[in-house]
Structures are given as C-alpha cells and as structure tokens.
Amino acid sequence: MTAAGLQPGRSPAPVRLPDPAILFRRRADRLRRLAPGHPLSAWLEFVALLSEAQHALAAAPLSAPATPEAQWRRDLDSLRDRLRGALPTPAAEALDSLPWTDADALDGLAARLTTGTLLPDDLTAAPFVAGALQVAWTRHAGGLKASDIAAPATAVTCPVCGGAPVAGVIHAGSDVSGLRYLHCGLCHTAWHHVRSACVACGEGNRIGLRTVEGMDGPARAETCDACGSHLKLLLAEKAPDLDPIADDLASFALDVLVGDGGYAPIGRNPFLAQAG
Numbered sequence: 001m002t003a004a005g006l007q008p009g010r011s012p013a014p015v016r017l018p019d020p021a022i023l024f025r026r027r028a029d030r031l032r033r034l035a036p037g038h039p040l041s042a043w044l045e046f047v048a049l050l051s052e053a054q055h056a057l058a059a060a061p062l063s064a065p066a067t068p069e070a071q072w073r074r075d076l077d078s079l080r081d082r083l084r085g086a087l088p089t090p091a092a093e094a095l096d097s098l099p100w101t102d103a104d105a106l107d108g109l110a111a112r113l114t115t116g117t118l119l120p121d122d123l124t125a126a127p128f129v130a131g132a133l134q135v136a137w138t139r140h141a142g143g144l145k146a147s148d149i150a151a152p153a154t155a156v157t158c159p160v161c162g163g164a165p166v167a168g169v170i171h172a173g174s175d176v177s178g179l180r181y182l183h184c185g186l187c188h189t190a191w192h193h194v195r196s197a198c199v200a201c202g203e204g205n206r207i208g209l210r211t212v213e214g215m216d217g218p219a220r221a222e223t224c225d226a227c228g229s230h231l232k233l234l235l236a237e238k239a240p241d242l243d244p245i246a247d248d249l250a251s252f253a254l255d256v257l258v259g260d261g262g263y264a265p266i267g268r269n270p271f272l273a274q275a276g
C-alpha cells in the first residue's frame with residue numbers, strides 16, 4: 001500500500017535535524033507577525049522575546065561541549081542574564097522566582113515539563129526552563145547526523161530526545177512536498193510519519209480534519225474517532241514561514257474546540273500550558 005503523500009520508488013528522509021543558528025530567530029520573527037490583534041498577543045510577544053534570547057545562545061558554539069542534561073542549567077543562567085532588564089514586570093518577577101540555587105528543584109521542574117506533568121505552582125517558571133531545555137537539546141540535535149538516527153514511520157515520540165511532537169507539518173516544495181513530519185517541541189528534530197494513519201493508534205479510517213470557522217492560517221486539527229485523540233496539523237502551503245511552536249500557540253482556539261469535543265491531545269507545546 002502506498003501511504004498518502006508518498007510516491008512509488010521514493011523514500012522520504014526519515015529524520016530532519018534542526019539548524020540552531022536560525023531556528024529561534026525565525027520563530028521570533030513568525031511570532032511578531034502573528035501577534036498584532038491576536039487574543040494572545042502579549043503571550044506571543046513574550047515568547048518572541050524569549051526566542052531572541054534563545055537565538056543568541058543557540059547560534060554561538062559552546063566553549064566546553066557538554067551533554068544536554070548537563071548543559072541546560074548553564075543555558076538557563078545565560079538566558080537569565082540576557083533577559084534581565086528586557087522583560088515586562090510580571091515576567092521579570094517570574095524569572096526572579098525560579099529556585100536558582102536549588103538544582104534538585106530545577107531538575108524536578110524540567111522533568112515535569114518534559115513529561116507533561118506540570119503542577120500549578122510550576123507554571124510561572126516553566127517557560128524559562130522550557131527555553132533553556134530547548135537551547136541545550138536543539139544544539140545537541142543540530143550536531144548529530146540524520147543518517148545515524150533510526151526513526152520508524154509510525155514513531156509517536158522524538159527519535160532524538162524522546163519528547164512529544166508539538167504538531168505535524170505537511171511540507172511544501174523541494175523533496176518533501178506533501179509529506180507529514182512530526183516536529184519535536186524540545187530538540188526540534190522532525191521525523192517522517194505516514195499521513196494516512198492516526199499518530200496515536202494507527203487507525204486510518206476514522207480521521208477528520210477540523211478548523212475554527214472564520215480562522216484563516218495553516219492550522220487544522222486532525223481528530224481520530226477510533227481512539228479519541230487529536231493532533232495539530234500545519235499546512236506549509238498556507239504559510240511557508242510557519243513555525244510549529246508559534247503556529248500551534250496562535251491556533252489555540254482550535255485546541256479549545258476539539259478539547260470541548262472530547263478529544264485528548266497527542267501533542268505538547270512547552271509554552272501552551274501558561275498561555276491561558
């Protein structure tokens with residue numbers, strides 16, 4: 001059987017690795033284009049500021065390379081130095097409220113963030129921890145060789161860091177046109193996933209695509225009536241400059257719509273829990 005989006009005799013690259021030198025700057029630009037007039041504009045502007053600080057760190061080589069697990073807290077310190085003085089008051093207070101001298105508390109917060117088990121008290125500090133984890137893991141992923149990474153075409157979690165996808169992207173142009181890649185919200189690796197099957201259960205016959213009436217842009221919600229889950233789908237042909245994190249945040253209304261319909265999310269955006 002030929003999966004939708006595949007052509008006979010053609011094998012898609014199973015994995016696409018991120019470029020840490022440009023990814024965060026492009027995200028900041030995309031967020032600034034999406035923010036004006038948006039119901040979450042202040043939040044989108046805040047994540048844009050954070051993305052700019054992330055860019056400054058991720059684009060510079062490390063003087064002493066370390067594993068992402070060891071590196072992320074150093075990146076958190078550097079993020080604090082870059083953001084101090086640049087944030088509006090509530091965000092500056094949130095930054096100061098982090099348990100800066102308690103490594104166990106920071107590690108606990110990072111673990112809850114990556115497993116989707118944040119506590120209510122974590123929410124104000126979580127975006128900064130997410131920002132530092134993204135820098136460390138994206139730098140790591142960007143230094144790998146795609147051909148060394150095995151990713152089955154039905155993988156639900158990231159083949160590099162084990163994280164959940166933010167969303168699927170239907171790519172346009174070049175050699176990946178029409179293919180779906182799932183995009184990791186932590187290390188920003190993308191891995192190919194067949195389009196014709198639900199990401200959670202593999203069922204192909206009970207999938208629907210939903211949108212919010214009157215909402216334009218590249219986002220759709222793929223719902224599965226076999227397992228009751230949903231995943232954001234972003235169409236690059238509608239917005240060639242889309243960024244999975246930014247466009248997932250900006251289409252929050254779609255999550256509310258399908259959540260009200262009883263569908264459970266497969267994807268996880270590290271900046272969504274705090275947005276509301």
Ligand SMILES: [Zn+2]
Pocket residue numbers: 158159160161162163184185186187188189
């Ligand atoms: Zn990942």
Ligand SMILES: [Zn+2]
Pocket residue numbers: 198199200201202203224225226227228229
């Ligand atoms: Zn399903």
